[in-house]
Amino acid sequence: MNIETSGIKTRQWTLLAALTAGHFVVDCFPGTMHTILPKVQSDFAFNLSAGASLLMYFLLAANGIQVVIGHLRPEKTRPLFLYIGLACSLCLGAFIVLPREASSFWPAVVILFVCGAGVGMSHPEFMRAVHTLDGISPAVSTSIFMAGGVAGFAFGGWAATAMVQRWGFEMLWLFCMMSILTMVLLWSLRVRLACEGDHAARKESPAPQVSFWPVFVMAVLGGSSSSVVVFGSSAVK
Numbered sequence: 001m002n003i004e005t006s007g008i009k010t011r012q013w014t015l016l017a018a019l020t021a022g023h024f025v026v027d028c029f030p031g032t033m034h035t036i037l038p039k040v041q042s043d044f045a046f047n048l049s050a051g052a053s054l055l056m057y058f059l060l061a062a063n064g065i066q067v068v069i070g071h072l073r074p075e076k077t078r079p080l081f082l083y084i085g086l087a088c089s090l091c092l093g094a095f096i097v098l099p100r101e102a103s104s105f106w107p108a109v110v111i112l113f114v115c116g117a118g119v120g121m122s123h124p125e126f127m128r129a130v131h132t133l134d135g136i137s138p139a140v141s142t143s144i145f146m147a148g149g150v151a152g153f154a155f156g157g158w159a160a161t162a163m164v165q166r167w168g169f170e171m172l173w174l175f176c177m178m179s180i181l182t183m184v185l186l187w188s189l190r191v192r193l194a195c196e197g198d199h200a201a202r203k204e205s206p207a208p209q210v211s212f213w214p215v216f217v218m219a220v221l222g223g224s225s226s227s228v229v230v231f232g233s234s235a236v237k
Contacts, residue, residue, distance in 0.1 A: 012133045016141055018189055019129055020148035022086075022122075022182045027149040028175055029089055029119050031156030033058050033112065036164050043169075045102045057109050061116035070124040074196040082125035082186070086179045088118025093176045096169045131194035 033055060041051040069081055091114040098104040098111075130145050131138075156175070163171035 009135045012135045015189060015191065016130065016133055016136060016144060018185055019126055019191070020145050022082075022186055023126055023145055023148040024152035024155070025175075025178045025182045026086065026089060026119050026122050026126075027152035028156030028159075028178065029092060029115060030059070030062060031153040031158075032092075032160035032172070032175060035157035035161045036169075039164055039169075040108075043100050044098075044104055044108070045100075046105060050102075050105055054105075054108055054112055058112040058116035061113045062120035065117045065120040066123055069121060073193075077192045077195060079125045079129065079186070079191055079193055081121045082129070082191075083183055085118040085120070085122030085125075086183045088114050088121065089179045090176045091115045091118065093173055096172060125193055128193040129191050132192055 037051050037055060040046060040054070041048070046054070073080065091111050094111050095108060095115075098107055127145070130141050133141050160172065160175070163174070
């Protein structure tokens with residue numbers, strides 16, 4: 001392996017580490033919302049139905065926005081929605097200044113909807129950026145990237161619960177700061193996105209065709225069951 005090839009591989013591993021860290025950060029927000037829900041219901045005098053509705057709006061925004069924008073900008077290499085999404089996630093900070101009363105429900109819905117949309121908006125371009133790392137096996141890069149998101153979801157729930165219980169909702173600003181640092185890091189590394197045309201040109205043989213709808217149904221069932229389990233455990237607390 002010559003010096004130039006070694007440098008390319010080093011850069012790609014650096015990019016993978018940064019993208020995985022970014023995935024970790026954005027997925028902290030869904031984990032946070034699941035576990036601090038009992039505290040939200042208590043402080044804002046929301047009943048169980050209102051609390052579940054807040055979580056529903058957050059998750060609908062986080063997942064629905066990916067269907068809406070995931071197919072856009074297929075030929076663009078510069079991230080846009082990735083940065084917009086990270087910026088929208090900062091709206092969680094506005095949740096801190098809401099009056100602690102039941103009338104704050106709809107403002108809370110707006111804040112969490114925007115935050116959730118930001119979380120979801122960043123995901124398609126994060127994954128497209130991973131696809132540019134052709135010097136790393138796709139099985140390895142994808143596995144590491146996805147593991148970062150799972151770890152972020154778990155860490156967000158654990159850390160937010162501990163911090164909010166001890167110091168209050170103001171500690172949610174720390175997650176906002178993590179989003180800002182992620183934006184700075186990815187911008188400084190000049191992250192680029194894979195193009196649909198480039199991906200098609202690299203294909204040496206036609207890929208096996210998989211029907212969309214069976215995969216979609218499996219994803220819906222898997223995502224719904226995990227959300228029900230997490231919300232159920234939060235409600236019990």
